[in-house]
Structures are given as structure tokens and as C-alpha cells.
Amino acid sequence: MSLVTLALPIGFFEAVFWRGRVLLRLAESFGIVPAIVLGSRLCAAYHIGYAMASSEIVILFFIGIMFALVLLISRSVLILWVVLHPIGQLLMLM
Secondary structure, three states: HHHHHHHHHHHHHHHHHHHHHHHHHHHHOOOHHHHHHHHHHHHHHHHHHOOHHHHHHOOOOOHHHHHHHHHHHHHHHHHHHHHHHHHEEEEEEE
16 A cells, blocks of 8 residues: 555544544543643654654654634534645655
8 A cells, every 4th residue: 555545544543533522532531732732742652653853753743733723613523534634744854
């Protein structure tokens, strides 16, 4: 499988799991702002095992905040997967 082919299901998993599941459960427990920060930190920390540079982990944290805000405003995980996940991947390539 090519990396492009893998990016689609991985992006869907991340959108559903990190935003649709983790973020919303954290928001129920701690409130919106702590959930956004904690969820974004957890998602960024999850990527540490992929041999990413520290700067990339920081970028992932801020992308996580952006994705969380969009999910909370739009109430749609699909917009994250279809629109924002490819944008996030482009940011990581820069």
C-alpha cells in the first residue's frame, strides 16, 4: 500500500478517535478549554513514537487545537477528515 492510500484511513481514524471520542469525553469531564488543550497534547504525544522531531510534535499540538475548534463549531467529524486532514498533512510537509 502506498502512503497516500494509508493516509485516508489513518486520517479518518484520527478524526473519529481523537476528536469524536477523546475530545468529546474530555469536554464532558473537564469542560471545553481543558479538553481542547489536553486532547491536543494527548494526540501530539501519541505521535512521539513515530520518530518525529520535537518541532513536528509542537506543530501537531497546534493542529490538534485547530481541529478541535472546528469540530466543536461544526459538530462534524467528516469536515476534519475530508477538508482539514489533508491541510494538516501539507503543513507537516512544509
